[in-house]
Amino acid sequence: MTPTGLVMVLVLALVFEGGQCQHHEVFVAEGSVAVLPCVDGSSSVSHPNAVYWSKVVGNSQKTVWRREKSGLEFRPLRDLSRAKCPVPNFGKADYSLHIAETKLADGGKYFCEVEGKTKMLKVIMLRVIKASISPSIVVEGLRMEAMCHVSPETPHISIKWKQNGKFINSPIISSVSQRDAGKWTCQVSYNNMRMEATTTLQVRGISSPQNDSLVFYGSVGSSISLPCVFTDGLIPNTVNWMRVSAATNSPVLLPHSAFNSSFGLIKRVELGDEGTYTCSGLMGLNGGKIKLQRTMRLVVARVLSSSSDPMILMCNLSDSRQITSYEWLRVNYGPNNTQRVTTVQRTKNPSIRVTEKDAGEWMCRYYGNQGLLGNVTSHFYTMGALKSENSSSGNKTAMVMGLGFLFMVIFLILFQMYRNYRRKQKIHLYPAMENIVHQTITEREWKERSREKRAEACVGEPKSVCV
Known part of the structure; x- marks a missing residue:
């Protein structure tokens, strides 16, 4: 005072x-x-x-x-x-x-x-307490300090800091990251009184993913997007994507048509796409330049099958270090293409035995410490199922051919009956002509028979007698 x-x-x-x-x-x-x-x-x-x-x-x-x-x-x-x-x-x-x-x-x-x-x-x-962040605009990789102001100041006060509800040792960070964003609270204690003031720290940079070495899982044949999202007000001039193949361990620059500033799109995951992906952007800040980047890993999943009897299905991942368990599910389809999924097995073993009656669609889900990581589906048919299908297909073909032959015979019979019917109709249309023709044919047959009888009677007789 x-x-x-x-x-x-x-x-x-x-x-x-x-x-x-x-x-x-x-x-x-x-x-x-x-x-x-x-x-x-x-x-x-x-x-x-x-x-x-x-x-x-x-x-x-x-x-x-x-x-x-x-x-x-x-x-x-x-x-x-x-x-x-x-x-x-x-x-x-x-x-x-x-x-x-x-x-x-x-x-x-x-x-x-x-x-x-x-x-x-x-x-x-x-006494008024205020929490603030210096500098006012915080960018990844730079230094920041949280400050607690008390007005008017007084000695013998105790100040502690909490970040997102947890006490921390120091309010100074030499290289800030997205993990440091959130609520910063200074707690002031004085003469058995305690008061808190809170401020919010927003870190500019790459907001998704927030950390390096994040793992993404993609199944063979599906599409996947690898995020690289910059915070508002901090957009770099260009963003480059690099991939380090797990097989060659050499970096490759990826095309901007599929890998731009917002995400990296793989339209169809194939074997060999697994590896490390890095997105980076260079931007100007306070007369200088700063480079921001994120590194992430892609793990490719697929289902392998054996030719043994019973068949063995295996959930195969290019990197299974973070996998703690596997779940096998049977997928069935009902009317209107409704889907019903039934859990068959959940274990630490990535494989399952199946028989001929299990032919169809199967799904493998894989889990880590943080929960479900991804899934991959497989369509398979056992040899018995293929034989049954071929037999059924052959029976259907034979039945169709038999029915076709039967219909053809019936058609021919009906057609012939129709022709006979038409012929009879034509005969009744000209009765007089038909009688003349019939009489002529009858006389011709009678003459031929008389000639044959005379020839038989003349056998052995002189020609003068048989003339």
Whole structure:
């Protein structure tokens, strides 16, 4: 306390000799509502004639809010609505001052003077706490510091820091990362009082993935996107993607058509796509340049099958170090292409034995410590199933051919019957002509038979007799 402030307090104490004089300390976080207590604990001042609130500013004392005996209220020209006393509370002998949206500049010494049947004076020290981050714009890889401000300052205070609810040793980070983003809270302890102030740290850079060495799993034949998302307001001029093959261990620059600033797209995962992928961007900052990059790994999954009986299905991954268990599921399809999945086996063993009756679609899910990592499906048919299918197909073909032959025979019979019917219809159309033709044929047959009989009778007779 300055000498001038001490003199003012002594003067006020003399003026209110015989009244009540009390001192209080109030801690409040910046931006919140500060309540400076001024409550008459006795019943002697239940209906005051006047209430005066003032604050020590420099070497003078300035009015913050007052209410005269006439009931008129007075406030300073600045911040008219932030500081006030709820007049309805006066009936309860409560003359506390409420300051909304508290600022660091609001910290200091306040006086509450109440004049009624008796006089009351209270001195309140308001200390405002604020948490901040320096610099105001934090970029990955650079230094940052969290700071705790107390206004007015006072010795013998204890300050501790929490990051996302957990206490940390130091508020200074030499190389900040996305893991450091979130809520930073300074906790101030003083004279058995404890108050906290919180600020939010936003780290500019690559927001997804947040960390290096993140593992992605893709099944053979499917598509997969590898993220490389930069935060708003920090877009590099160009982003390059590199892949280090697990087989050759040599870096390869990937085309911008499939690997751009937002993601790396593999339309169809194939064997050999596994390996390490890196996206990097170069950008200018404060007259210099900074390079941001992320490294991630792609693991390729597929299902292998044996030719043994029973068949063995194996869930094969190019890197299974993070896999803790496997789950095999049978996939069946119902009406309207509805899918029903049934768990058959969950074990640490990646393989399962299947028989002919298990032919169809199977799914393998693989899990890690953080839960489900991915899945891969397989369609297979055992030899018995193939024979059964071929036999069924042959039976269907034979049945179709037999039915076709039967229909052809029936058609020919019906066609012949139709022709005969038409022939009969034509005969009845010309009866006279038919009789002449029939008579002529009959006479011709009779003459031929007579000639044959005469020839038989002349056998052995002289020619003169048989002429």
